[in-house]
Amino acid sequence: PAHSWPEEVAPLAPAELEELADLIWPAGPVVAGDVERWHAEGFAFREEVPFGLRQQAGGPCGLLAVVQAELLRALLFGATADEQGSLPLPAAEQILADETVPPGDVAAAAPSGETAPAADALATLLGVSDETRRTALAEAMLIILARAAASPSGGPLTLVLPPATTPSEGAMLLPPRALSPSPNGLTARRFEPAGSLAAARLALREAVAPGGALTGAGGVLCLLVSLALSRGLAAARGDMDVGSDGCLTAAFGHCTQELVNLALSGVASSNVFDGEVELSPGMCLRGVLGQTQVGYLTQLEALRYCEVGTYLKAPISPLWLVGSSSHFSIVFGTDSAPVTASPLEVAHCTARRAFAAACEGDGGTDGGDGGLIQADKLAVALRALGAPTDIHAKGDALNALRAQLELPGTGVILWDDFWRAALELQGLALPPQKDGGGGAVPMLVDAAEVETDEQMAMRLQAEFDNEVPPPSPAAIVEAAAIVEAAAVLQKAENGSASSIPVPTPAAAAAAAAAVVAAAVVF
Numbered sequence: 001p002a003h004s005w006p007e008e009v010a011p012l013a014p015a016e017l018e019e020l021a022d023l024i025w026p027a028g029p030v031v032a033g034d035v036e037r038w039h040a041e042g043f044a045f046r047e048e049v050p051f052g053l054r055q056q057a058g059g060p061c062g063l064l065a066v067v068q069a070e071l072l073r074a075l076l077f078g079a080t081a082d083e084q085g086s087l088p089l090p091a092a093e094q095i096l097a098d099e100t101v102p103p104g105d106v107a108a109a110a111p112s113g114e115t116a117p118a119a120d121a122l123a124t125l126l127g128v129s130d131e132t133r134r135t136a137l138a139e140a141m142l143i144i145l146a147r148a149a150a151s152p153s154g155g156p157l158t159l160v161l162p163p164a165t166t167p168s169e170g171a172m173l174l175p176p177r178a179l180s181p182s183p184n185g186l187t188a189r190r191f192e193p194a195g196s197l198a199a200a201r202l203a204l205r206e207a208v209a210p211g212g213a214l215t216g217a218g219g220v221l222c223l224l225v226s227l228a229l230s231r232g233l234a235a236a237r238g239d240m241d242v243g244s245d246g247c248l249t250a251a252f253g254h255c256t257q258e259l260v261n262l263a264l265s266g267v268a269s270s271n272v273f274d275g276e277v278e279l280s281p282g283m284c285l286r287g288v289l290g291q292t293q294v295g296y297l298t299q300l301e302a303l304r305y306c307e308v309g310t311y312l313k314a315p316i317s318p319l320w321l322v323g324s325s326s327h328f329s330i331v332f333g334t335d336s337a338p339v340t341a342s343p344l345e346v347a348h349c350t351a352r353r354a355f356a357a358a359c360e361g362d363g364g365t366d367g368g369d370g371g372l373i374q375a376d377k378l379a380v381a382l383r384a385l386g387a388p389t390d391i392h393a394k395g396d397a398l399n400a401l402r403a404q405l406e407l408p409g410t411g412v413i414l415w416d417d418f419w420r421a422a423l424e425l426q427g428l429a430l431p432p433q434k435d436g437g438g439g440a441v442p443m444l445v446d447a448a449e450v451e452t453d454e455q456m457a458m459r460l461q462a463e464f465d466n467e468v469p470p471p472s473p474a475a476i477v478e479a480a481a482i483v484e485a486a487a488v489l490q491k492a493e494n495g496s497a498s499s500i501p502v503p504t505p506a507a508a509a510a511a512a513a514a515v516v517a518a519a520v521v522f
Contacts, residue, residue: 009161009189017174017186019233020225024248025176034059034253039172042219043067043137043208051075051125051133058326060220062255065328066263067223069294069319070140072332075128076121077317079293081142081197121334130210138204141214141223143293146197147266148231154266155232157191159203160225162218173218174225186225224248224259231262239268241285255328264292264312264321272296274309274353288312295339297331298323310349314339344428351422354384355415371415375406378413387425 012020025035037057041064046052053068055061073079149157162173163185173186191200207214214222228236228248240246240258248259248268262268265288273287288311295315300306300323318333341349358373358381373381379398405413405421 009187012160012186012188016233018177020228021174021176022247023228023233023236024174024224026245026247026250030176031252034249034251035172035176037253038221038224038249040217041221042216043214043223045130045133049126050128050130053137059249059253060224060255061328062260062321062323063220063224063227063263065321065330066144066260066294067137067140069321069330069332070143071133071136072125072330073293073317073319074136074139074143075125075133076332076334077336079143079317080139081146081201118334134208134210135205137208138201141204141208142197142201144223144263145200145226145230148227148262149266151231151235151266153232153235153238155230155235157197157200158188158226158229159191159200159207160186160188160222160229161207161213162186162216162222173221186222188226188229190229227262231266231268236262236268239270239286241270242283244270260296260321260323260328261288264294264296265289272298272306272308272312274311275357277356291316293317293319295320296323297321299325310352314341314349347423347426347428348419350426351385351419354381354386354422355418357381357384372407372412373418375402375411375413378402378405381418382425385422385425 037059041056041060044054046054051072053064053071055064070079145157145159148154189203191197204214206212207219209215213219231239236248236258237246239262244258245256248256248262250256257272258268258270261270261272267286267289269286269288271285271287273285275287275289277285277287279285288309291311291314293316296308296312297320298306298308301308316339318336318339320331322329322331355373358377378401382398382401401421402413405417407414407417
């Protein structure tokens with residue numbers, strides 16, 4: 001369908017389109033079908049799940065999942081783009097700051113200041129009105145774009161729209177250079193200053209209204225281009241690790257980790273750990289720089305390919321993007337309490353990151369999980385901790401603390417000792433032991449004390465084995481008769497020349513016992 005755009009909209013320049021194509025599509029040979037799937041996808045809701053976005057084909061699920069999570073955050077917690085970096089508003093009486101919610105909609109399901117029970121919230125989500133879900137969808141997109149524009153060196157908040165006229169059949173809005181040299185006229189509206197959210201909000205609501213520009217083919221791709229321009233093309237490339245593929249999509253049209261991080265945090269970093277790891281001067285691995293509103297979990301961590309940092313594992317809101325081997329999905333809750341950290345938990349995460357910072361540049365990449373740091377790196381850890389300057393900058397105070405924490409004769413500081421000193425510097429203390437002893441015990445469990453997956457599997461198997469009752473004698477006798485009869489029947493069918501012997505009663509009973517035991521287990 002044709003669309004009418006305000007006068008502020010201008011076509012993207014050819015040079016900018018080429019730079020966009022290089023950033024978005026993978027380098028080297030590109031499969032046309034991977035690109036076509038992005039061009040075919042628009043923003044539409046599923047019939048059976050009114051608050052759920054529909055995906056037609058593989059590829060864009062990473063970006064769609066982040067939009068879905070922010071949509072749910074707007075519906076459940078009244079989140080808006082005006083509150084970037086702040087806590088969500090549980091059970092707000094308004095789903096969006098500038099709009100009155102129709103009676104019965106999600107954010108008004110509980111009195112102000114309370115969290116709606118999960119069953120009530122889900123029931124209300126399933127009954128959400130079309131107007132409200134589209135308003136929340138527009139706000140979700142605005143949150144993602146505003147976050148990218150507000151990041152360091154970010155560009156102006158930009159909304160990219162498909163052509164006002166229907167493209168010719170087979171034409172691509174943004175083809176890779178290898179497939180076609182002539183993009184089909186994307187247009188952009190840039191909102192300057194970046195704080196002018198009201199105009200952007202109105203434009204997005206128009207774009208996701210029934211028949212709107214982003215609801216048809218190319219809508220998801222236009223949001224991807226909008227996100228890249230809102231971050232800034234040069235800034236997005238600078239976010240990525242040196243040596244990375246340097247693009248936002250990968251083989252089969254899948255979203256790269258850089259694109260997922262850009263949508264979640266506003267920065268296109270290449271890793272999921274907290275902060276940055278400097279391997280050598282000029283060589284830095286970039287992770288997530290702060291706590292995100294929506295979290296991230298991945299199957300790759302269970303396979304020991306990566307470790308997700310606490311910024312993504314413990315988000316501000318109870319929503320997580322979950323990455324499997326071939327798809328992204330969402331898990332969410334309606335209560336913010338599980339993701340609200342206590343002061344001690346916050347101190348523990350801060351100390352862990354400071355301890356890891358002291359390991360950087362030593363050729364190790366364990367992020368401090370080895371349990372020790374070099375004593376001469378104590379000042380680095382204290383600066384990362386945010387300790388007072390007179391502690392880590394003055395020689396006498398620093399030397400005294402180092403002598404107190406250093407393991408005698410080793411030149412290293414153990415995590416446990418640093419953790420207790422970090423608590424004291426942050427004005428906290430560990431609780432006393434329950435037995436009344438003079439020592440102290442940590443309230444949090446360190447990684448070394450956590451049961452590993454292998455240990456858990458062995459423990460659960462042992463518990464299961466103990467719970468499985470042995471087969472009764474009657475069951476064994478009955479199964480033995482069946483085994484013996486089956487053998488006799490098979491010999492009769494094969495003729496007297498068959499070499500298959502009839503099992504003895506003892507052998508039949510043993511086989512039957514194994515069959516019954518297997519049946520009980522499985």
